Structures are given as structure tokens and as C-alpha cells.
Amino acid sequence: MNLAKSRRKKESWDDIIFDLICNVLVLIVVIAIAYPIYFVLIASISDPKYVNFGDPLLYPKGFTLDGYREVFKNREIWIGYANTIYYTVFGTLIALVCTMLGGYALSRRDLPGRGIIMIFFTFTMYFGGGMIPTYYVVKNLGLLNTRTCIIIMGAVSVYNMIVVRSFMQSNIPEELREAALIDGCGNGYFFTKIVLPLSKAIIAVIVLYDAVGMWNSYFSAMIYLQDKNMHPLQLILRRLLITTQAMASDTTIDADAAAEMLDLVQNIKYSIIVVATAPILCVYPFIQKYFVKGVMIGSIKG
Amino acid sequence: MKMKKLLAMLLAGAMMVSTAACGSEKDRKSEETVPAKTTSQTATDSGSSAESETADEGIAPDAFAGTEITVAIVHNPNDKGTPEDKVILNILEEETGIKANIIEIDSGAQAEMVGVMLAGDMPDIMIGLVGESDIASNMELFYDLSEEGLLETYAPDILEDIESTSAGLESLVWEDGSIRTLMTNAEFKPTGQTNAIFFMNKAWLDQLGLDMPNSAETFYEVLCAFRDNDMNGDGDAGNEIPMSFCDKLYCGQLYNFMNFWGLASSGGSRAEYAFDGETVSPTLDTQQYRNFLEYTNKLADDGLLDLEGFSQTVEQYNSKISSGLVGCFYGWAASLYTGEAYAEDYVVCTPFGMMEGVDYVQSGYQNKFNGNRTGVAFSADANIEACLHWWNYMASTPELKFTSFRGEQGMAWDYDENGNAVTISPDVSKLPEGWTATNYCYTYGFLMGDRQSVLTLDEVTVDMKVARTQYVYELFDYLQPIEYQLPSKFISAEAVDERSFIEVELGPVINTFEATSITEGVTDESWEKYLDDLEAVGYYDWINWYQRYVDGEF
Amino acid sequence: MYKMAEGVKDAAKKRKRSYTLKLMKRNWLLYLFLLPSVLYVLVFNYLPMYGIQIAFKNFTFVKGYAGSEWVGFKWFIKFFESIQFKKLMVNTLRISIYSLVVGFPIPIIFALVMNNIRNLKWKKVVQTITYMPHFISTVVLVGMMSIFLSPTGGLINRLLELVGGPGNIHFLGKASYFPHVYVWSGIWQGIGWGSIIYVAALAGVDQELHEAAMIDGANKLQRVYHIDIPSILPTIIIMLILRCGSIMSVGYEKAYLLQNNLNLETSEVINTYVYKMGLLNKKYSYSAAIGQFNNIINFVLLMTVNKISRKVSETSLW
Incomplete structure (x- = not known):
């Protein structure tokens, strides 16, 4: 005051x-x-x-209110909601753990081989074998048509790991760790008791990135999940919107069906955004409080 | 040779049967005054069912008991159920003993999943998934159905249907003598095939006391009148759009306007070449084409053409038409865009030539089948006898055909008083909350609407939307004769490559020149440069490619 | 002499090696931290990498990945020799450099500006609103753009008319407008989302520094310049390096949907071309080759910028 x-x-x-x-x-x-x-x-x-x-x-x-009526009378939407929440919660959890652990390890300048590991990760941001070989890896692991598959497929984002790494490099002072080391504090203890509390802001960012990414993703589900009961909301909405649009311009379909679909697309186009976005928007305010100034270094140093 | 003889015999047999059936069929068709809403299709259950029973005698009912096959299809967004809901699949399992495991592919992932499947996970049957190029470059993955006696024994009904088309089984045979696909319903669309239709606002014409235009001058005058008057009576004489189009709509593109200059394509594309049954000739360097560009540019300059057509979305286009603002436009069937309020206002614009000595030609062909490039393909590793038997069984009687098409008898199809199977609209009040009639058909019928195993051809598969069919009939005389269609044959992957690499370069040049000419005009200079560009990107090589194709060089 | 020098070197090496070993031993837990990510990447990224070879092969499914015949750089050369190659490169670079130059600093400026808003409630509202566009799918975004940019009564034209403009500009129908439309719609959609990382970084700025500077009589602008920006500079640099490593990747979806015959001259970029090749013509090997070409340029750029950055600013990826 x-x-x-x-x-x-x-x-x-x-x-x-x-x-x-x-x-x-x-x-x-x-x-x-x-x-x-x-x-x-x-x-x-x-x-x-x-x-x-x-x-x-x-x-x-x-x-x-036709648009909303059209969207909500679709029973699949509710199944999709449930699935998406499941994937988002667990997917984010796993991704967060992997990203924080990996990002922290890579932020340590005293980690031998760190440069090579970074290149090892970064390389995959650019080069990949394509969809078909990846599909067969997933298949051989027995992950096809399982919920686990969707959760695991989003577990590691190299981009996020780099973000975490650079954040920790500039926000966790080297001296702090050295001091802790002298006090006989091990890596595990230092990470959980000091690094994590200091990294609330970046944790919030990663949670946001991962959760939103999970919430919006549909491609893995489209390829790896056959069972409609496992499909996430976005896939169902996409099917409603895009494929319906594509069908409406399919020359082989009869005019009645095409007119019906054209109407449907028009009606739901905007209500779908609202329906699909509202829940994830609610996450933001919870995240936001970790972005408040001065919750970090200042409070510890004194 | 032996095979050909056999085929000829089969063909003769099939023709006899169909002529027998035709007698009664014709009468019925003429009295068929179809009410506006309930679409109806009639089938004959005379010949084919009797035939099939005898043909099936060769296979014992339990020959395939306990066999399991996998079948990949595209999942239609209108389908609200699971494969277990499909009536025909349960019948098939019961009657043939073959259990089909259905793999439903999301239509958004079709291209990817076909790749995945071809790379190793081949299902036994792929319906409507593989294209000509997939087959051409991966021949050995697909079962060769030309094996002697195979189709005759295990798919007699399908074979009969195919033989009864104008092209016959011959059209399925690849250059090496193999057969890799069978047609589905999509490949069998009879009568005329066309795509975009030009609609004119007859109500506005009447309001102005004008006649349907019949020349370049009168057309121009009509559009001017649309522009200058408050046609829709909202007090604003400036918001009418005399002529609109939509490049993002598959049947709304402006290039269809070329029909008025006697330039027509096979249907859903720009008239990039002309074919008269023997010679392939260029169209895009002709005086007609230039005249088309100049005339259209004049319309654009005078505010008669809605230039937003190049960029607008289908929804925007739709809204303009359904708000009663448009004088004439391109589309599939007028009622699809107009909404109920203006449904009666639009009629097919009477065809006429825009240039001296040039006649109108509608893109598309008279009496055309949709082609036979894809359809249903069988894996080379499949238990082919079981697969063919299973696939054929669906087409063995009209009843089974209709069940596979629209589900159980009584909801979406039924027998009429003459004992003929007809499609009916399911009663929406009996359906689950939120379902449309279309949902019912797709959920309980098997396969997408255009992927049935063959229905009894010409008589049955009249286009579903009656209005659309009428439009096509009105333009029937202007469609190109079927002889002008390029012969349909399978060619090597290398040959396809050669063509498509030219196309990739060619497309942007034409698209850009056409669009800018319409908005900014054509000068001698720009025309000359364009002609040079055409040559540089291989337009004439491309034309020549088609000539070689026609001449059978591949 | 020579031998002695070698001996010294050897000893230094040995010492270094033993030090490294000691470090590795001490930090064994950190390797364990990395294990899940490394395993994941090995299995899901490196295992399928045999797929890369199809860019150098004439791939068909019948012959498979291993069996298809090698064609060397045939597809790469085909692409370089394509009449469109130059146009594609120019268009791609024009859009991505434009959006780098304009689109990269804007979220940073926005984060800095937002950081100076004192009313916390208002700040939260601003943040929440600005990050919403991120959730609008490309298809809908393009539909909205088409409505707002319509030459007949679109919102932008109406606004222009209010200030005395022509009011019937066909924004989507002119090749020269396309880069602007593409880049600025991207900024509109990404400004809030893109600034989140900087907002988080700014939260970590030491408040003591600010207080000290205030006592020294520094005004706000000076503090932003001397405290805020230097504090988040490492984050900015890392983001810039990553951004430079994606210069060849102009997303195909939006460009494809905004494309029409009137703006084709500037709207055809490498990724839309690949999309058309892969989708319409099923040229697996050809599209793979173009994709690899893109990736190689991106990767080389990333390495280069990273190297420069390490020299200049001591911030780098490795």
C-alpha cells in the first residue's frame, strides 16, 4: 500500500x-x-x-437458435466432450511431466552431452518419416484404437521443451544451484523444492500450450481411432463442418441430401466455435494468476 | 479369345433379358408423374431375380460358412450408427456365412488411410477408395479378376449388370488383360451427365416484359435492365446483381460460360481441349475463347458481372441468391440455392450462341455412364471367392439391392401396387430425435449413397432430385454426343505422370490469365504473351498427349 | 618437443574426460529426467525415419519402402526445373519474411504494453479477449475474412467509405493485396496467443530492479527499455531462432483457402503446391522431396541463426 x-x-x-x-x-x-x-x-x-x-x-x-439446437441434438457431441476432457487432462499431465523434466535437464550447463541431445531433439522438428511409417510404429506397439495412443502421441513437444529450457536458463540463477550444492542438496531435491516453485509462470504457459493443443487436436484421432466412441470433440465437429461441406459439393450425391447439408453447415458454422471453445476458455483465468509480476525471484532472494 | 466368346454369349443373354424387362418398364416410366417431394425410383424384379437364382446354384449355401473378410469403406457424416446397424450386413452374414468386418474411414482421412492400407494393411475389399492412379502404380496389390470363370461363378449378377452397359466388361480391362475393379453404382449414372447449369430469373424477365435472351446483344440488354431497375422492389435499384458465379462452388465456376461460345468440357472442368471422336484440338488459343474473355470483361466493366465470384465462399453466394438479388447464376439445381421463396423464379437459360456461326454446347455428354475407373477393388491376398460371393449376393435380387441401399423394407423403400420396388422417404416422425430422412438411409443402408453394388441399371438409377433431372433433360440436346467422350482406358503410371506434370504447370497460367482478362480486359499484347506462355508451359504437348492417348499409344 | 606437447594435451584431455565422467556421475538423475522424452522421440520420430528415403526413390506401394528403386535427386531436380519454382520461392519468402518482420515484434510490444497496465481486472480482460482468436479454425476464419473483406458491403469497405475511401476494394481479388491480407489476419489471430510466453517471462522480471531504477528517477519508458527488454531478451532470441527455422513453412491451409484465380500470382506458396501435388496427383516421392528441400533449408537456417546468436548474445539452442 x-x-x-x-x-x-x-x-x-x-x-x-x-x-x-x-x-x-x-x-x-x-x-x-x-x-x-x-x-x-x-x-x-x-x-x-x-x-x-x-x-x-x-x-x-x-x-x-437453430445452430445451437443442431449442434446439441447431436448425441455424439456429448461423447466427444467427455473424450476430449479425458484426453486433455491426462495428455496435458503426461506432456507437462516430460517437458518440465526434459527442459530442466537441458537447461543445466553442467550436463555433459547436452548439445548433442539438443540436436537429437531439434532434428525431429524438421525431419520425419511421414505418416505411414509412424502409423506402423503405433500399430506394432498395439496402440491402434486405444485412448492411450492419443494421450501418448502428444507427450513430447520439442518446441515446448526448448521454451522451458530457455526460461529456466534465464530465470534460475546458476549461483542458486551452486549454493544449494554446497548445502548438500541433490538434483532431485533442488528440482522439486526450488526449481518448480520458481517456474510457476512457465508451468502455466506449458499447461496452456499443451491443454489447448490437446483440446484442438483431431488428426491423431482421425488416423488412429476407428471406434467412434473414442473420438474427441474436435474430430466430431470437424466432421460436421468440413466433411459436410465437402459432401455438399460432391457431384455424385443427390440434390436433396446436398441441400440438407448445405443448410446444416450454414446453421452450425458459428455456433460450433462457441460450443467448442467456451470450456477451454475457462482455463485461462486459472492460469492467468501465475503471470502476476514479482511472484518469483524477488520473493525468494530476500 | 475364348473369354471374348464367352463374354459375347453372356452379353447376348443379358440383352435378351433386359429387352424383355424393358417392355413393361417403358410404359411405367411414361405414366410416372412424380410428385414434387417424394422421390421415387422403380425397379424391375422380373428377369434378374430369376436369373440369379439359377446362377447361384453353383455355390453351396454353406460353402463359405465361418469365413471372415475385412471391408474398408468411407464413413458418411450422415451415418449416425455403427456397422451393426446395417441391415444388409446381417442378412449377408446369415445367408452366406461370411462375416464382414467393416473398417470405416473418416472421409477427412481418406487420402492418408488409403496410403496406410496400400503400404501394408490391405483389407480384403476396398469400396470406393482407390483411384485409377493408385491401381496403375500398384497393380500387383489388387486381385486380377479376369481369371477364367471367376466372375461367372462367383459374381454372376454383377457381371450381368456390367455386361448390360454400353461399354460392357471390356471397359474394365487393363492393357495387360487384367481386371482390377468392379463398378459400383457411382460408375453407373445413366442418361445425360452434366455439371453446371445456367439459371435465369424468369420472374424478373416477365416483370420487365422481356423475352429470354437469344443473342449476345439481347443477353447484354437483359443484364442491363436487371442492373438499372429495382427488380426486387426493395426501393433500392442498386443492389441487384445481374449475373453471379462462384469459383469455389464445384458447379458455379465462370468458365462454364464458355458453353455459349461452343466450347464444352466433359462436365466438371474448363473446356481445355475439344474432341470430336477422332481428333483432340486446342480450345484455349481460339478466337471463341478470346471473344468469351472480351465479352465477359465487358460485362464486368459495366457492372453486370459479380466479380466477387472469384473469391466469395459458397455460403456468401448462397445468401445472395436466396435473398432474391441475383439475375442469373450457375449452379446444380436452382432450388438448392434459392430457398422456397424464389424457387419458382428461376428457369434454365435457353441456350444460344454468342458468336456468329457458333452454337451453344453444354458441357457433359448424352447418355453417359460415369466411367469405370474406380469402384470396388479386392486385395491380391483376399479369399477372392468368398469376397466376390459376398459382394455379389447383395446384388442378386432387387430386394437385396434395395435393402443394401436403403435398409429394411417398409421404411425407405417398399413394393408398389405393381410389385415393383420403389424408394420412399422415411417418415421422420418415426426416427430418433434430430434425425433426417437422409440420416436414416445412410445409417441403415450400407455404403455411401453412390457406392451401392450395382442396382438394376438404367431404369432405377435416375437422379434422385426430380428437378435436377428435368433441368438435364431440358439441356439434353445440347450435351455433346457420347462419341465425343474420350475413350476410357487404363494407362501406365508413367504416362499419367507425363500428363499431370504438364497440368501442374499449365493450370496457373490459364487460371491467372483468364481471371485477369475478365477483370482487366484483353489486349492484343496480353493475348500474344498468353499464347507464348501457353506454348512455353506445354499446352500443345498436353493436347498432343491426349491425341496419343486416343490413338492408343500408351 | 612435439611429443611433450602431445603429452600435455593428452593429460588435459584425460583430465577433462575424468571431469566429464564425474559430472555425468553426479548428474545421473538429469539423464533419468531426459529418459522419457528421449525414448518417445526414438520410438515415434526416429524409428519411422526410414520413410525419408522415398524422396530419393520412385516410391510405389507394391515395391514398398525398401524395394522401390533409387532415383537419386531426380525429384529435387524436377522441382528446381519447374517453371513455377522461382515463383513459389519468391511467394513463400515474401510472406514468411513479411510476417517475421511484422508479426514477430508485435506480440512482444503488446506484452510490454500490457505489462504496464495497472488495472489488474482490465488487464485480465484484455488478455482473455486477445487470446480468443487462436481458437477459431482456419476454415471459419477464412469465411469471416471473406465476409469482412467483401467488396460489396463488407465491414472493412464500409469503414473505408466512412473515412472517404473507395468502399469497393476487392481485397481478396488482387494479387498485390494477398501478402497483406495473409500476414495481418495472422497477426490478428496470433497477437494474444503469441504474447503469452512474453507475459510469463515478464512476470519473472526482478521487481527490485524496477524499484532501484525508480529511485534513480527513471521513467517508465526508460525502465521498459533498460530493464524489461533486457530481462526477456533471452526468450525473445530463442523465439526468434525458432521462428527463423520455419521460414519456408507458410501454412498451406489458410493460403489454400484464401487462394483464387485472381490472386494466384502471389498466393501459390510451396506448401500449397505440395498439397496439390500430394493430394490431387498422389506423387508421394515428389511431394516428399519438396518437403525435404523445405526442411533442409529450415534446418540450415536454424543452425546458422543459432550460431550467430551464440556468438553475439550468448543465447543459443545448444
Whole structure:
């Protein structure tokens, strides 16, 4: 409280102008982003005929809940929801463990062979054998058509590992570890008792990356899961949207069915986004609190 | 040689049967005034069922008891169930003793999964999954069905259906004499085949007291009148769109307009070459093509053509038409886009030539079958007798055909008072919450709508949407004669490669020139440069490739 | 002389080796930490790598991965000799360099600006809103763009009209507009999501530094420049290195969906070309070769930038 007060007193014209510019900039960005998002919302409850003219500008036009009705009467959606939550929770958990452990190990400058291991990982970001050989690996491991497969396939992201590594390199001071070492503190103890508490922000980022990645992924499921009862939400929605669109432009299908599908696509296009996104959006506020300034080094050093 | 004789005999037999069936069939067709909503298809259960029973005598009912086969199909998004729901599969298992394990492939993953399967996980039967090039470059993976007596013994009904087409079994034979696929329903679409149809707003014409245009000048005048008047009566004379199109819609592309200059393609593509049964000749360097570009550019310059057509989404296009803003447009069937409010307003634009001495030609062919390039393929390792028997059994009687097509008798198909099988629309109120009639057919019928084992051909497989069929009939005389269709034959992978590598280079040049010419105009200079470009990217080699193909050089 | 020097070297080597061994022994647990990731990568990334060879083969399924005949660099050469090669390279580089130059700094600036917002509630709202576009699928995004950018009554044209513009610009129908449309829609979609990592890094900035600087009379801008930016610089550099390693990868989906005959001149990029080749023509080997070509350039770029960065800033991937 005291600090805040003294800060306010000291505020100079420079800072006031700076604050003003910051707020104006943010306001512009927020409007530029919020409006299209708002458009999605009102489009999802408007008659598609008007939506395609960009007509509902500020409020829905031709109000209808058909889109949502269409989405929710689909029983598969609920199964998909359950599956997605399952994959997201466990997938994120495993991925987080792998990424944090790996990222920390690689951040240690005193780890012999660290450069080679990094290249070993980075190489896979660029070169791969393609889908077919990967499919046969999965098959030979007996993972085809299992839920485990989906969870495991997202376990290691080299990109995330690099992010964690560089974060720890710049945020966990070398001196801290040396001091701990002198106190006779081992690697395991140091990692769990000091590194992890100091890395809340990056853990939050990785959880977000992994959870959102898992939430949005459908490709593995499309290839490796045959059983429809295991399909995640995104695959089901994608099937509703994209493949229905493709079918509607299939010359071999009869006009009745095509018209039906065309209508369906139009109706659900925007409501699907809302339905698929709302739950994962709720994760963000929980993550956000770890991004607050000064929760880290400052609190420990003293 | 021996085989040919046999085939000839079979063909003769099949023709006799079908002519016998035709007599009664014709009468029925003429009195068939189909009500607007309930689509109806009629089948004859005369000849074929009797025939099949005798043919099946060769195979003991329990010959394949306990056999298991795997069958890969594409999963249709309209299908809400599992393979266990498919009525025909249970019948097949009971009657033939063959258990089919169905692998359903997500339609979004089709290309990937075909790769995976061909690389090692071949199912016994692949339905509607492999294309011509897959087969050409991987021949040995697929069972050679030309083995003597194989089809005659295990797939007599299918064989009979194939023989009754104009092209016959011959069209399935590869250059090395093998047969790797059998047709499915998709390859059997009778009568005329065309794609985009040009619709004119008749209500607007009547409102203005104008006649259907019949020349370049009158067409231009009509569009001007659409532009200048408040046609839809909303008080704004400026929001009418005289002519629209949609390049992202498979049947909405502007290049179809070339038909008015006598340039037509096989159906769903630009008229990039012309074929008169003997010679393949270039079209994109002709005066007609240039005239088409110049005329269309004039329309664009005068605000008569909706240039957003190049970029707009299908949904945007749809909205414009269903809001009653459009004078004429390209599409599949008018009612698909207009919505109920304007469904009656649009009619097929009467064909006419835009240039002196040029007649209108509609893309597509008269009396065309869809081709025979794909269909159902069998793995080289399959228990071929069981697979063929299983596949054939579905097509052995009209009842089974219809059951495989639309599920149990009484819901989506039934017998009419004459004892003929007809398709009916299932009663939606009897279906689970949220289901449409289409859902029912796809869930309880087997295979995608276009992938039945062969139905009794010409009589049955009339297009489902009546309106669409009528449009095609209206344009029937303008469709190209079937002789103008390129002969359909299988060629080597290398030959296909040669062509497709030229196409990859050719496409962008044509697409870009055409679009910019329409928006910005054609000058002598740009035309000359374009002609040079065409030559440079191998347009004439490409034309020549087709000539060699026709001449049987591959 | 020579021998002696060798002996010294040997001894140094030995000493180094024994030190390394000691370190390895002491840090055995760290190797255990790495084990799951290494195993995963070995099994799911390295095991299938035999698939790479098809770029140098004439791959057919009948002959399989091992059995297809070698054709050397045939497919690579075919690609280089293609009439479109130059255009594809130029288009790809134009878009990716444009989005690197504009799209890379913007999330950083945004994170810095947001970091200076004092009202916590407002800040949270801003963050939540700006990261939403990340969830809009490409298909829907392109549909929305088509609506907003429509030459007949699209929102952007209406706004332009308000400020005296022409109001009927066909944004999607002109080749020269395409890079702008592509890059700026990407920024719109990625600004919030892309800034998250920097927001997290800024949370780690030592507050004592700020307080000390304040006492010295530094204003906010100065503090951003002298404290915030240097603190998150390692993160920025790593992100930049990674970004440079993806310069040849302009995502095919959005480019493909935004493509039409009027903008083809600038919208055809390597990945859309590969997509069309692979999908429409099933040229497995050819598409694989182009893919490898892309990857090699990306990888070499990554190594190069990484090397430069190690020299200049002491921050690097390895």
C-alpha cells in the first residue's frame, strides 16, 4: 500500500503520457479483436442469410437458435466432450511431466552431452518419416484404437521443451544451484523444492500450450481411432463442418441430401466455435494468476 | 479369345433379358408423374431375380460358412450408427456365412488411410477408395479378376449388370488383360451427365416484359435492365446483381460460360481441349475463347458481372441468391440455392450462341455412364471367392439391392401396387430425435449413397432430385454426343505422370490469365504473351498427349 | 618437443574426460529426467525415419519402402526445373519474411504494453479477449475474412467509405493485396496467443530492479527499455531462432483457402503446391522431396541463426 502511494506521488508527465499511450494501444487492439469475436457470437444466433452479407453489425439479425439446437441434438457431441476432457487432462499431465523434466535437464550447463541431445531433439522438428511409417510404429506397439495412443502421441513437444529450457536458463540463477550444492542438496531435491516453485509462470504457459493443443487436436484421432466412441470433440465437429461441406459439393450425391447439408453447415458454422471453445476458455483465468509480476525471484532472494 | 466368346454369349443373354424387362418398364416410366417431394425410383424384379437364382446354384449355401473378410469403406457424416446397424450386413452374414468386418474411414482421412492400407494393411475389399492412379502404380496389390470363370461363378449378377452397359466388361480391362475393379453404382449414372447449369430469373424477365435472351446483344440488354431497375422492389435499384458465379462452388465456376461460345468440357472442368471422336484440338488459343474473355470483361466493366465470384465462399453466394438479388447464376439445381421463396423464379437459360456461326454446347455428354475407373477393388491376398460371393449376393435380387441401399423394407423403400420396388422417404416422425430422412438411409443402408453394388441399371438409377433431372433433360440436346467422350482406358503410371506434370504447370497460367482478362480486359499484347506462355508451359504437348492417348499409344 | 606437447594435451584431455565422467556421475538423475522424452522421440520420430528415403526413390506401394528403386535427386531436380519454382520461392519468402518482420515484434510490444497496465481486472480482460482468436479454425476464419473483406458491403469497405475511401476494394481479388491480407489476419489471430510466453517471462522480471531504477528517477519508458527488454531478451532470441527455422513453412491451409484465380500470382506458396501435388496427383516421392528441400533449408537456417546468436548474445539452442 505504502509503495503504491509513493509511486503515485512520483508519477511524472512522461509516465502519464506513457500510460496513456499504452492504454490507447491496448484499447485499439482489444476493439480490433473483440469485434470479430463478438461477430461470431451474434452470427451464431442470426439467420445465416444475413450473416453472409455481414449484416448483423451490432445485434443479431433474424434471431434463431437453430445452430445451437443442431449442434446439441447431436448425441455424439456429448461423447466427444467427455473424450476430449479425458484426453486433455491426462495428455496435458503426461506432456507437462516430460517437458518440465526434459527442459530442466537441458537447461543445466553442467550436463555433459547436452548439445548433442539438443540436436537429437531439434532434428525431429524438421525431419520425419511421414505418416505411414509412424502409423506402423503405433500399430506394432498395439496402440491402434486405444485412448492411450492419443494421450501418448502428444507427450513430447520439442518446441515446448526448448521454451522451458530457455526460461529456466534465464530465470534460475546458476549461483542458486551452486549454493544449494554446497548445502548438500541433490538434483532431485533442488528440482522439486526450488526449481518448480520458481517456474510457476512457465508451468502455466506449458499447461496452456499443451491443454489447448490437446483440446484442438483431431488428426491423431482421425488416423488412429476407428471406434467412434473414442473420438474427441474436435474430430466430431470437424466432421460436421468440413466433411459436410465437402459432401455438399460432391457431384455424385443427390440434390436433396446436398441441400440438407448445405443448410446444416450454414446453421452450425458459428455456433460450433462457441460450443467448442467456451470450456477451454475457462482455463485461462486459472492460469492467468501465475503471470502476476514479482511472484518469483524477488520473493525468494530476500 | 475364348473369354471374348464367352463374354459375347453372356452379353447376348443379358440383352435378351433386359429387352424383355424393358417392355413393361417403358410404359411405367411414361405414366410416372412424380410428385414434387417424394422421390421415387422403380425397379424391375422380373428377369434378374430369376436369373440369379439359377446362377447361384453353383455355390453351396454353406460353402463359405465361418469365413471372415475385412471391408474398408468411407464413413458418411450422415451415418449416425455403427456397422451393426446395417441391415444388409446381417442378412449377408446369415445367408452366406461370411462375416464382414467393416473398417470405416473418416472421409477427412481418406487420402492418408488409403496410403496406410496400400503400404501394408490391405483389407480384403476396398469400396470406393482407390483411384485409377493408385491401381496403375500398384497393380500387383489388387486381385486380377479376369481369371477364367471367376466372375461367372462367383459374381454372376454383377457381371450381368456390367455386361448390360454400353461399354460392357471390356471397359474394365487393363492393357495387360487384367481386371482390377468392379463398378459400383457411382460408375453407373445413366442418361445425360452434366455439371453446371445456367439459371435465369424468369420472374424478373416477365416483370420487365422481356423475352429470354437469344443473342449476345439481347443477353447484354437483359443484364442491363436487371442492373438499372429495382427488380426486387426493395426501393433500392442498386443492389441487384445481374449475373453471379462462384469459383469455389464445384458447379458455379465462370468458365462454364464458355458453353455459349461452343466450347464444352466433359462436365466438371474448363473446356481445355475439344474432341470430336477422332481428333483432340486446342480450345484455349481460339478466337471463341478470346471473344468469351472480351465479352465477359465487358460485362464486368459495366457492372453486370459479380466479380466477387472469384473469391466469395459458397455460403456468401448462397445468401445472395436466396435473398432474391441475383439475375442469373450457375449452379446444380436452382432450388438448392434459392430457398422456397424464389424457387419458382428461376428457369434454365435457353441456350444460344454468342458468336456468329457458333452454337451453344453444354458441357457433359448424352447418355453417359460415369466411367469405370474406380469402384470396388479386392486385395491380391483376399479369399477372392468368398469376397466376390459376398459382394455379389447383395446384388442378386432387387430386394437385396434395395435393402443394401436403403435398409429394411417398409421404411425407405417398399413394393408398389405393381410389385415393383420403389424408394420412399422415411417418415421422420418415426426416427430418433434430430434425425433426417437422409440420416436414416445412410445409417441403415450400407455404403455411401453412390457406392451401392450395382442396382438394376438404367431404369432405377435416375437422379434422385426430380428437378435436377428435368433441368438435364431440358439441356439434353445440347450435351455433346457420347462419341465425343474420350475413350476410357487404363494407362501406365508413367504416362499419367507425363500428363499431370504438364497440368501442374499449365493450370496457373490459364487460371491467372483468364481471371485477369475478365477483370482487366484483353489486349492484343496480353493475348500474344498468353499464347507464348501457353506454348512455353506445354499446352500443345498436353493436347498432343491426349491425341496419343486416343490413338492408343500408351 | 612435439611429443611433450602431445603429452600435455593428452593429460588435459584425460583430465577433462575424468571431469566429464564425474559430472555425468553426479548428474545421473538429469539423464533419468531426459529418459522419457528421449525414448518417445526414438520410438515415434526416429524409428519411422526410414520413410525419408522415398524422396530419393520412385516410391510405389507394391515395391514398398525398401524395394522401390533409387532415383537419386531426380525429384529435387524436377522441382528446381519447374517453371513455377522461382515463383513459389519468391511467394513463400515474401510472406514468411513479411510476417517475421511484422508479426514477430508485435506480440512482444503488446506484452510490454500490457505489462504496464495497472488495472489488474482490465488487464485480465484484455488478455482473455486477445487470446480468443487462436481458437477459431482456419476454415471459419477464412469465411469471416471473406465476409469482412467483401467488396460489396463488407465491414472493412464500409469503414473505408466512412473515412472517404473507395468502399469497393476487392481485397481478396488482387494479387498485390494477398501478402497483406495473409500476414495481418495472422497477426490478428496470433497477437494474444503469441504474447503469452512474453507475459510469463515478464512476470519473472526482478521487481527490485524496477524499484532501484525508480529511485534513480527513471521513467517508465526508460525502465521498459533498460530493464524489461533486457530481462526477456533471452526468450525473445530463442523465439526468434525458432521462428527463423520455419521460414519456408507458410501454412498451406489458410493460403489454400484464401487462394483464387485472381490472386494466384502471389498466393501459390510451396506448401500449397505440395498439397496439390500430394493430394490431387498422389506423387508421394515428389511431394516428399519438396518437403525435404523445405526442411533442409529450415534446418540450415536454424543452425546458422543459432550460431550467430551464440556468438553475439550468448543465447543459443545448444
